[in-house]
Amino acid sequence: MATTTLTPEARAYNRSWVLDWLTTVDHKKIGIMYIVNSFLFFFLAGILALVIRTELAVPGLQFLDDATYNETFTMHGTIMIFLFVVPMLAGFGNYIVPLEIGAPDMAFPRINALSFWFLPLGGLMILSGYLFGGAAAEGWTGYAPLSEAKYAAGAGTDLWIIGLVMVGTASILGSVNFIATIFKMRAPGMTLLRMPIFAWTILVTATLILLATPVLTAGLIALFIDRNYGGSFFDPAAGGDPILWQHIFWFFGHPEVYIVILPAMGIASEIIPVFSRKPLFGYRAFVFATITIGLLSFSVWAHHMFASGQVFLPFFTFMSALIGVPTGVKVFNWLATMWRGSIILATPMLFAIGFVAMFVIGGISGVILASAAVDFHLHDTYFVVAHLHYVFFGGSVFGIFAATYFWFPKMTGKRLNEKLGKLHFWIHFVGFNLAFFPMHSLGITGMPRRIADYDPTNTGWIILNSLETVGAFLIAISVLPFLVNVVATLINGEKVGDDPWEGNTLEWATSSPPPSYNFEKLPPIHSERPVFDLRHRHDAERLAAQGAEASH
Amino acid sequence: MAAETPTMQVVAEPRREAGMPTPMVGMLLFIASEVMFFGGLFAAYFNSRADHAAEWGPPGGHELEAWPLATILTIILVTSSFTIQFGINAIRRGDQRKLRMWVGLTLLLGVVFLLGQLYDYSTLGFGIGDGIFGTTFYTLTGFHGAHVFGGAVGMTILFARASQGQFSAKNHVAVEAISIYWHFVDVVWIALYFTLYWLK
Numbered sequence: 001m002a003t004t005t006l007t008p009e010a011r012a013y014n015r016s017w018v019l020d021w022l023t024t025v026d027h028k029k030i031g032i033m034y035i036v037n038s039f040l041f042f043f044l045a046g047i048l049a050l051v052i053r054t055e056l057a058v059p060g061l062q063f064l065d066d067a068t069y070n071e072t073f074t075m076h077g078t079i080m081i082f083l084f085v086v087p088m089l090a091g092f093g094n095y096i097v098p099l100e101i102g103a104p105d106m107a108f109p110r111i112n113a114l115s116f117w118f119l120p121l122g123g124l125m126i127l128s129g130y131l132f133g134g135a136a137a138e139g140w141t142g143y144a145p146l147s148e149a150k151y152a153a154g155a156g157t158d159l160w161i162i163g164l165v166m167v168g169t170a171s172i173l174g175s176v177n178f179i180a181t182i183f184k185m186r187a188p189g190m191t192l193l194r195m196p197i198f199a200w201t202i203l204v205t206a207t208l209i210l211l212a213t214p215v216l217t218a219g220l221i222a223l224f225i226d227r228n229y230g231g232s233f234f235d236p237a238a239g240g241d242p243i244l245w246q247h248i249f250w251f252f253g254h255p256e257v258y259i260v261i262l263p264a265m266g267i268a269s270e271i272i273p274v275f276s277r278k279p280l281f282g283y284r285a286f287v288f289a290t291i292t293i294g295l296l297s298f299s300v301w302a303h304h305m306f307a308s309g310q311v312f313l314p315f316f317t318f319m320s321a322l323i324g325v326p327t328g329v330k331v332f333n334w335l336a337t338m339w340r341g342s343i344i345l346a347t348p349m350l351f352a353i354g355f356v357a358m359f360v361i362g363g364i365s366g367v368i369l370a371s372a373a374v375d376f377h378l379h380d381t382y383f384v385v386a387h388l389h390y391v392f393f394g395g396s397v398f399g400i401f402a403a404t405y406f407w408f409p410k411m412t413g414k415r416l417n418e419k420l421g422k423l424h425f426w427i428h429f430v431g432f433n434l435a436f437f438p439m440h441s442l443g444i445t446g447m448p449r450r451i452a453d454y455d456p457t458n459t460g461w462i463i464l465n466s467l468e469t470v471g472a473f474l475i476a477i478s479v480l481p482f483l484v485n486v487v488a489t490l491i492n493g494e495k496v497g498d499d500p501w502e503g504n505t506l507e508w509a510t511s512s513p514p515p516s517y518n519f520e521k522l523p524p525i526h527s528e529r530p531v532f533d534l535r536h537r538h539d540a541e542r543l544a545a546q547g548a549e550a551s552h
Numbered sequence: 553m554a555a556e557t558p559t560m561q562v563v564a565e566p567r568r569e570a571g572m573p574t575p576m577v578g579m580l581l582f583i584a585s586e587v588m589f590f591g592g593l594f595a596a597y598f599n600s601r602a603d604h605a606a607e608w609g610p611p612g613g614h615e616l617e618a619w620p621l622a623t624i625l626t627i628i629l630v631t632s633s634f635t636i637q638f639g640i641n642a643i644r645r646g647d648q649r650k651l652r653m654w655v656g657l658t659l660l661l662g663v664v665f666l667l668g669q670l671y672d673y674s675t676l677g678f679g680i681g682d683g684i685f686g687t688t689f690y691t692l693t694g695f696h697g698a699h700v701f702g703g704a705v706g707m708t709i710l711f712a713r714a715s716q717g718q719f720s721a722k723n724h725v726a727v728e729a730i731s732i733y734w735h736f737v738d739v740v741w742i743a744l745y746f747t748l749y750w751l752k
Contacts, residue, residue, distance in 0.1 A: 180581060212588070
């Protein structure tokens, strides 16, 4: 690594603003590009969700036919997962992790830029199916043989495969970068067990991406060979095995679930202590729970395949229930952190609490589905849709908005308006529950997922579906105060200084926004809360005099 | 405000590079992902083979012979792992001329392997579309070949850089990183060789 000492006077050569952003290798600019890019795909996939909900508001086919409906939910799921939630969390990781560990940048800045630029390209590749005879329409899981050339003849599925391989490659390169950064570039004094929780969750997440995504890549390439070169991996008519696709997909797909939730857990674990004015309860338990979830996540994939009749039910039921244990540990970490804290209900904290509450609902429905006996009844019903949205949306998306409100002052030097933020939260929270809670009932009473129409005589279903559509539009409306807030704050916002929340971790020890080299100075690191220690250094000195761990 | 407190320490001290160099860490992590990629392909192979255990083999009376071509190619590729290691030993002593020679020889062996594999493909008599055996055989060996090609590109870059004298006894992490990738590709081939040609 270069040992040049950067000084505030050291400047790059002058470039135009556009060229500067297009060619940047600064992890902070790349992080912001990740975040902006992910929000754009979020709005796009959100519009697709509104299309779905509008079609389902009442029975009958109003303005979509079956094929278009299939394309819509496929693109909605694919874009939301691969181009919104995962890259959004990677974007926060990009911006925050080097700052939190006191590093000047990522380990491989140019590979970092490459990882980012694969994303818009891959996303547009997936969407470009619409221009070539229809987008992929097999669901985000692309089950074979439905996705074979015989049943999905158009170029849409091929473009979907190529796009996903690109996005996956971006993730793999990004995870190599995160792991190398965290292991090689921590500031002096920052041992692994003094590392902020968000960096820990990103480390475990990156490991999962590194080991799970290549398996999906292998499967996607095999599917591509089937479709284009006469291969017969997954087509039973040609001697292939469709269950093989399910195994490959879910061997990736279940770690993927933890890839999207672990960083959100990390975000909540950064925010809740700051706004409870207490350290995170059970830091080490949290770290080990995160590692345990990462390990277990590779042994539960076949619970998505109970209904296939091809998997060993007791093992996967047991492992799936077991993974609830470290997850439950974390919920107690958060609750005990808030217990008797001086809680400040600022917008980031509201979203973090919303995250915990909604994630618990998603976790409970997950444990219910882990039981093979129950799953046989609920498989492929709206109960599963409810579960995955409580985890992805109630979990990850609440975490993403919490992170946005929390770190916006770090990225811009300005704080988002609290009134608009709270308005955003409450409409979002009500809309979310209205949209997704009734799906539990729909699923239990047998409404299948991925169907464009339903029984017009079932008035119970009609009422619940209409309610859900109202909820979906409420979520869409809640985004408006958010957008107004962002624009107005960027133009007109008040400067709030370097550390407006009185944070704990190193990103708050530099200016807002940080200079390109991140830090001129670092506080001494004796715990996982170096900035807190610095603010309360007299207490620390007193403890040090008593021979506590804070001695140097 | 925390940022203005006098107890902050200036980060002037260059961070010491303890342990493995960062590019090497990156390469090992990348190889870990490659292990999982080939793991996925091997899993597909064994799953397909188990589904068709009774009639597993090349379609239409064709044979897949380990001798002579596949074995000779295996010997060539294994030899190339030794030659690149001799190159590393040379540059660790600071011998740039020997490094260039060994890298050049490794590149040559890699190219011979690829040409031999293409020749093998042309004589097999069945294709990727001829049933599940053909599909798995060409996918596995094809992706391995693509990785050899990637390694050969790396060797070409190493050769060019070595020709310009860019490596020294202290500074040659690129040689180490590319060589470990080359060894990995070699190990994949050994696994493929025994799986495809010998496993009954």
